[in-house]
Amino acid sequence: MLYKFTKITTFLLLCTLYFPYNLFGQALTKPQQVAMDKLLLQSPIFTRHLYGFMLYDPNGKLTLFQKDADKFFTPASNTKIFTLYTTLKVLKDSLPVLRYTQDGGFTVFQGMGNPMFLNPMFPQDSVAWKFLTQEKKHLAFSASNYKDERFGNGWAWNDFRDDYQAEKGSFPIYGNLARFRLDSASKKWRTQPNYFLSTLEYDPLNTSSEAEILREEHDGHYLYNAACLRAAKVSINTPFRYTAHLVSELLTDTLKRKVQVWNTPVLTNTWRTLSTPLPDTLLRLFMQESDNYIAEQLLLSCSARLYGDLDIKRTIEYAQRSVLGSNPDGMVWVDGSGLSRYNLFSPRTVVSVLEKLYLEYPSERLFKIFPAGGVSGTIKDWYAGKDGKPYVFAKTGTLSNNHCLSGYVRTNKGRVLVFSFMHNHYLGSATPIRREMQKILEWVRDNL
Structure with missing residues (x-):
């Protein structure tokens, strides 16, 4: 001993x-x-x-x-x-991008929260893109599996125009932000996605000395002021009002094929889920830049x-x-x-x-x-x-x-x-x- x-x-x-x-x-x-x-x-x-x-x-x-x-x-x-x-514990090394099922002549798909789809901060999400562009049947987007609110509990309601508070959604697209750029020489606007160019209008009543692009909370039109035209450079990102209808319009405009909203209840156990590897590049951007949008979408x-x-x-x-x-x-x-x-x-x-x-x-x-x-x-x-x-x-x-x-x-x-x-x-x-x-x-x- x-x-x-x-x-x-x-x-x-x-x-x-x-x-x-x-x-x-x-x-x-x-x-x-x-x-x-x-x-x-x-x-x-x-x-x-x-x-x-x-x-x-x-x-x-x-x-x-x-x-x-x-x-x-x-x-x-x-x-x-x-x-x-x-x-890390729930998703491990795999990120779900969408799930789909067949209903007659339609392929009905639902989002799974993937924050990377058409997000300019990341390479193209090839899994979702390939599926949506190559699917033979008519496409229909269903948002019925989204059981959350557009804002988090306790968020500041009047920050809806600020890019750090993009709305949440089941099938986020373009980072749920409209991006506006003004060419100082030609005074021509460029937007990403292009869809939002038609929603941009001049507001003569906004006399702020700061370049601004504003929208009302539930409106889909964006108003820029005269200060934008005087600025040497305008680069403004602002959240859009996320709805299933807008998602279908953005997908239709981007994919160059009709995507309709599916409002009929989806009573099926035949969902098939598509996934992509969960990249550390996503986790790094989320943590290093403290990206609120990615944080919400990951949960x-x-x-x-x-x-x-x-x-x-x-x-x-x-x-x-x-x-x-x-x-x-x-x-x-x-x-x-x-x-x-x-x-x-x-x-x-x-x-x-x-x-x-x-x-x-x-x-x-x-x-x-x-x-x-x-x-x-x-x-x-x-x-x-x-x-x-x-x-x-x-x-x-x-x-x-x-x-x-x-x-x-x-x-x-x-x-x-x-x-x-x-x-x-x-x-x-x-x-x-x-x-x-x-x-x-x-x-x-x-x-x-």
Whole structure:
């Protein structure tokens, strides 16, 4: 018995000698604790608003530092971390693009939430395109499997013109955005898709000095003002009012073949689903540019995979029950993007999902999906590493008076630590808060 005990003790000692941060993790030393207290708890910037923080070692299963990590905060786009994990677990490596069935002389098809179809940000979705262009029977689009709303729960209703709040839909097309460009020399408009050129009109009553293209919430006409004609360059993307009728018209115009709306109930169990590989390019754009449209459509695609119908609330309930499992503090999760202020997460819950991602997926892949400090995405201008080598891989989350940053920090000693900063209810710009977070993360990189 003594011999076995000695062998175990020797093994643990060797781990300590040869692995500076051994299998069991390493807590902060007293001087490190004092330094973190001074940096975070005594920050003159942080003490003016509500904030929470957690620093965690996923290899040692050890909380290194925390401040109000169990309190709830508005996460903004940190919500996308939960959407990413759910997407990877439910869709795995395959994205459904549409499903179809036959009804007499018609091929009836339904959308499955695919955000890439005719989206100029991605190569052509050849699976859906080939099917729609080569199908012999008459095409009919059915939206009866869409059980969601056009906006998420708690979204700002008067942001309907802004490109970061494109409407949701079962069969998104062109990213659910109308894109307007004005040639400064010829003063001729170009649109993508071309369909919207006929909907564009001049509005002499709009005297704004800013170039604007506006539409009423439920209208399909776009009005540009005189400032557009005076501008050196006009490039405006704005959401269109998503309806089944508009989808059929856009498809008819693009495919050069009639696509009608199918309003008859589809009573069939003969649906066939077409899928395409889920590309990391989609996940990178979603996370690095914090694309709200892609976030919502990915959760709708998860719903389509799980149930055939598209319902984000149902997907979130499934994710909380069967994907995320137990979490430290509970949560309020209502949308895929974080546009809603109804979302509430604690830093500790955010860290728990980041830990799952880190332990279940290769870090090389994961760090290419997340924004990289000084290199890509929403932190391209912050958290730059030495010699251009990033050390922070993290998702931002920003709404007015709220800013969060959660992800991974790679230290000079080779440790990968998980962290979550959540700041709510500050006044003014987030820039001073970013500077303070950068100071802390640089200290973590250099000292842990």
